[in-house]
Amino acid sequence: xxxxxxxxxxxxxxxxxxxxxxxxxxxxxxxxxxxxxxxxxxxxxxxxxxxxxxxxxxxxxxxxxxxxxxxxxxxxxxxxxxxxxxxxxxxxxxxxxxxxxxxxxxxxxxxxxxxxxxxxxxxxxxxxxxxxxxxxxxxxxxxxxxxxxxxxxxxxxxxxxxxxxxxxxxxxxxxxxxxxxxxxxxxxxxxxxxxxxxxxxxxxxxxxxxxxxxxxxxxxxxxxxxxxxxxxxxxxxxxxxxxxxxxxxxxxxxxxxxxxxxxxxxxxxxxxxxxxxxxxxxxxxxxxxxxxxxxxxxxxxxxxxxxxxxxxxxxxxxxxxxxxxxxxxxxxxxxxxxxxxxxxxxxxxxxxxxxxxxxxxxxxxxxxxxxxxxxxxxxxxxxxxxxxxxxxxxxxxxxxxxxxxxxxxxxxxxxxxxxxxxxxxxxxxxxxxxxxxxxxxxxxxxxxxxx
Amino acid sequence: xxxxxxxxxxxxxxxxxxxxxxxxxxxxxxxxxxxxxxxxxxxxxxxxxxxxxxxxxxxxxxxxxxxxxxxxxxxxxxxxxxxxxxxxxxxxxxxxxxxxxxxxxxxxxxxxxxxxxxxxxxxxxxxxxxxxxxxxxxxxxxxxxxxxxxxxxxxxxxxxxxxxxxxxxxxxxxxxxxxxxxxxxxxxxxxxxxxxxxxxxxxxxxxxxxxxxxxxxxxxxxxxxxxxxxxxxxxxxxxxxxxxxxxxxxxxxxxxxxxxxxxxxxxxxxxxxxxxxxxxxxxxxxxxxxxxxxxxxxxxxxxxxxxxxxxxxxxxxxxxxxxxxxxxxxxxxxxxxxxxxxxxxxxxxxxxxxxxxxxxxxxxxxxxxxxxxxxxxxxxxxxxxxxxxxxxxxxxxxxxxxxxxxxxxxxxxxxxxxxxxxxxxxxxxxxxxxxxxxxxxxxxxxxxxxx
Numbered sequence: 089x090x091x092x093x094x095x096x097x098x099x100x101x102x103x104x105x106x107x108x109x110x111x112x113x114x115x116x117x118x119x120x121x122x123x124x125x126x127x128x129x130x131x132x133x134x135x136x137x138x139x140x141x142x143x144x145x146x147x148x149x150x151x152x153x154x155x156x157x158x159x160x161x162x163x164x165x166x167x168x169x170x171x172x173x174x175x176x177x178x179x180x181x182x183x184x185x186x187x188x189x190x191x192x193x194x195x196x197x198x199x200x201x202x203x204x205x206x207x208x209x210x211x212x213x214x215x216x217x218x219x220x221x222x223x224x225x226x227x228x229x230x231x232x233x234x235x236x237x238x239x240x241x242x243x244x245x246x247x248x249x250x251x252x253x254x255x256x257x258x259x260x261x262x263x264x265x266x267x268x269x270x271x272x273x274x275x276x277x278x279x280x281x282x283x284x285x286x287x288x289x290x291x292x293x294x295x296x297x298x299x300x301x302x303x304x305x306x307x308x309x310x311x312x313x314x315x316x317x318x319x320x321x322x323x324x325x326x327x328x329x330x331x332x333x334x335x336x337x338x339x340x341x342x343x344x345x346x347x348x349x350x351x352x353x354x355x356x357x358x359x360x361x362x363x364x365x366x367x368x369x370x371x372x373x374x375x376x377x378x379x380x381x382x383x384x385x386x387x388x389x390x391x392x393x394x395x396x397x398x399x400x401x402x403x404x405x406x407x408x409x410x411x412x413x414x415x416x417x418x419x420x421x422x423x424x425x426x427x428x429x430x431x432x433x434x435x436x437x438x439x440x441x442x443x444x445x446x447x448x449x450x451x452x453x454x455x456x457x458x459x460x461x462x463x464x465x466x467x468x469x470x471x472x473x474x475x476x477x478x479x480x481x482x483x484x485x486x487x488x489x490x491x492x493x494x495x496x497x498x499x500x501x502x503x504x505x506x507x508x509x510x511x512x513x514x515x516x517x518x519x520x521x522x523x524x525x526x527x528x529x530x531x532x533x534x535x536x537x538x539x
Numbered sequence: 540x541x542x543x544x545x546x547x548x549x550x551x552x553x554x555x556x557x558x559x560x561x562x563x564x565x566x567x568x569x570x571x572x573x574x575x576x577x578x579x580x581x582x583x584x585x586x587x588x589x590x591x592x593x594x595x596x597x598x599x600x601x602x603x604x605x606x607x608x609x610x611x612x613x614x615x616x617x618x619x620x621x622x623x624x625x626x627x628x629x630x631x632x633x634x635x636x637x638x639x640x641x642x643x644x645x646x647x648x649x650x651x652x653x654x655x656x657x658x659x660x661x662x663x664x665x666x667x668x669x670x671x672x673x674x675x676x677x678x679x680x681x682x683x684x685x686x687x688x689x690x691x692x693x694x695x696x697x698x699x700x701x702x703x704x705x706x707x708x709x710x711x712x713x714x715x716x717x718x719x720x721x722x723x724x725x726x727x728x729x730x731x732x733x734x735x736x737x738x739x740x741x742x743x744x745x746x747x748x749x750x751x752x753x754x755x756x757x758x759x760x761x762x763x764x765x766x767x768x769x770x771x772x773x774x775x776x777x778x779x780x781x782x783x784x785x786x787x788x789x790x791x792x793x794x795x796x797x798x799x800x801x802x803x804x805x806x807x808x809x810x811x812x813x814x815x816x817x818x819x820x821x822x823x824x825x826x827x828x829x830x831x832x833x834x835x836x837x838x839x840x841x842x843x844x845x846x847x848x849x850x851x852x853x854x855x856x857x858x859x860x861x862x863x864x865x866x867x868x869x870x871x872x873x874x875x876x877x878x879x880x881x882x883x884x885x886x887x888x889x890x891x892x893x894x895x896x897x898x899x900x901x902x903x904x905x906x907x908x909x910x911x912x913x914x915x916x917x918x919x920x921x922x923x924x925x926x927x928x929x930x931x932x933x934x935x936x937x938x939x940x941x942x943x944x945x946x947x948x949x950x951x952x953x954x955x956x957x958x959x960x961x962x963x964x965x966x967x968x969x970x971x972x973x974x975x976x977x978x979x980x981x982x983x984x985x986x987x988x989x990x
Contacts, residue, residue, distance in 0.1 A: 092594045094630040094852040097612070100584040102627065104634050105641070112580050124910050126888035126917025129563050133551040133660055134585060134646060135605075143543045154586075156607030158650050161548070176553065179545040183555050185934040187921065189887060190556070195585060199609050209584050219921070226899055226920025233907075349903035401545040436640060437577035448677055452800035456684070459575050466577025469677025470638065470670070483636045 099208030101416055109434035111419055113535050115193060118213045121238045122191035127215050130190040132172040138164035140175055143400035152198040165197035169214045177218055178401035186220035187227065207416050216410030218397055223407045228373040228393050229343045231411060232357055233350035235377055235389050243534020246380040250360035253340045254370050259333025260309060264302050272296045274364035277310055310361045316344050319359045343373055371395045375411055381539045385421050389413045427537045435485040437466035439524055442477055444493035451492045454502060454517055461521035481507055488524050550659030552867055560885035562870055564986050566644060569664045572689045573642035578666050581641040583623040589615035592622055594851035603649040616648035620665045628669055629852035637671035638678065658867050667861030669848055674858045679824040679844050680794045682862060683808055684801035686828055686840050694985020697831040701811035704791045705821050710784025711760060711777065715753050723747045725815035728761055761812045767795050770810045794824055822846045826862055832990045836872050840864045878988045886936040888917035890975055893928055895944035902943045905953060905968055912972035932958055939975050
């Protein structure tokens, strides 16, 4: 037979079983957390009509997209989950109830140049809340609570949700007479972490054409820091000069004032005037989330408020607020830095049952009994040496092995071996199930390690 | 703004939220059941190198495949989960432990002519057990137990797992001197349910060129029926004439003899000599599963034993056994026939919290408290009339609404409204959580209705 060398395409992540188990655990936490806040799961096609996906058109997106024809159809693979959501909401507008809260964890495709940690196929994990015409500010205020709960469920404490407001920023630039250049300015300010305030000031003058005074005012503004209370108090000093600014400040206060009721500690939340988010799309609150001990990873969960989700498809104003996690990249970086807790079990089974009797019947029945007790049980029927069977359990990381020979069978017991300690005890099947459950309970812990 | 009419491509299923909730419930059961038997979850790219996907080449597959280029790459979307599994096992052979047991629930793509109930993008839900060189018959014997547990977990009782063995069939055809024509014969016998024995006999003679006597012997053979014990006893009568037949019969006995230990009732299992499965790929036990009250749906879970998973990619014999469920089609048909239990909750939240106080703080804290008690809670902050808020809960099917006004707040209680009965009670938050949990527990039931 002619053979073809197997390979997986560059830029496509394919995990070994033990890594996949870690990824699944993260996905479970995402699903559970999003569901706890009343978001419904959604699943949309990977392929859409190219014209629909590219309605907004232009730029990088068009170059990166996977586009092809099949029959007469001009097709494309989705490059994010937002455009398909916009299409979905426009198409099913009459069948949905608003606010419409959905989460989606799905693969998206971008034909970027493949490089380390960059993927052409990757998961995004998004939530969005879409209003019909209006959407109360309470929804924007709730987003940090969801982010907080999510990262706490991952096992983390040292992370910070950084929040700003685009109306406030645009209002501030308007005060300086710089409305026309606000996009440019935001993109420059966005580099603050990387290049520092001096360089930002220079670029603002040299590339964006600001006066020294304007640049200084901006640098002074984004340097406002302290507790949330202090920052908001400092911002009050600018009130009364621009209606947009005042509106943005009121929104920022509304998003901040109920943190305690939302269960979000002050230390995990910061009003941060340097956050702008690149996309023009956002019109109100914007969010970023950073791991305090790993700032080089950048924001791990970002999003914001927008006013017009689906204007390309429907003549209805559909404002919303959403956040997105680049799950594949996050997973890859966490793994690379050794931050995925290796102590959590990744084996596909809690216990491996080894038949040692003439007929496999009693071992089959025992496996069935253990499974009925809620355990994940693998029956191992291969004809191998005993040592090889144990080595199999060991390689998979299965924490317990149960042996059933004629002696045990006659005595109504089985032998339970704890693979970590090597200890072996003779117990009834009920006792075995109880001991395994107790042992598994001890193996809990954070999914992601702090450092 | 120029608008594009939103649409979803023909042949691509996109569910409304309530249907999606039903689909998710089926997927959860699939994942839990497969995991209970020690299968690890796997996730492989949707896109593969076209040469690799088409290694086997030819025929219908090549016509239906979504194939395209991106840069210099000749790419294709996977059309099943088996070929990517073969590639995965060949590629990662040295990193896997055998038997390798994996499950995968993923979308696959076939550009078939779109018609009712046929999909171009659909989910398959597969399990496979792959051995390295050898694979014990116990694995084949375990498959019916997994199918049984799965369909019981869906809530069904009236289904039958039908099992046959290809070695036995091939051996029988060899006895008749018809080895060369066994493929043709099997495909003809496969039509028995649709066209009846007489027509099968005619086709066997006219199209396959069998003598009348040969056709009669085949019809007599496939007419063997009765209890499993009776069928196996009748098959014993053919023993000793062909080594393959004898081997197949021994395997069939091994698959059947431990049913009770596996927890599979006799009534849900039948040795059925008419089952052959179209694919040449299968070499031993083959499986089909039918819903007894809905035979027109055809087999809802099929598979079998194969000897050579990955011969196109690796010089190692990798025998295996697997089953596949065409999940999207199954879901579609069940829904169409009204068999998805409408009594199960599909709302994205268990309770909707309505703030009725001046500040939303107390309602936010109450929502947080109910969520900490394990409930899925949606906070509703829109400025609407009271009636519209209740109507929103009603449309989503949210079973409980909690109202928190100044009076309740001062009394340390909240108002809990049961949307089904319309009853409203004043209770503490703890009591509310307990009552909601109790109410939800009453809403359990089968996912799929029997009829």
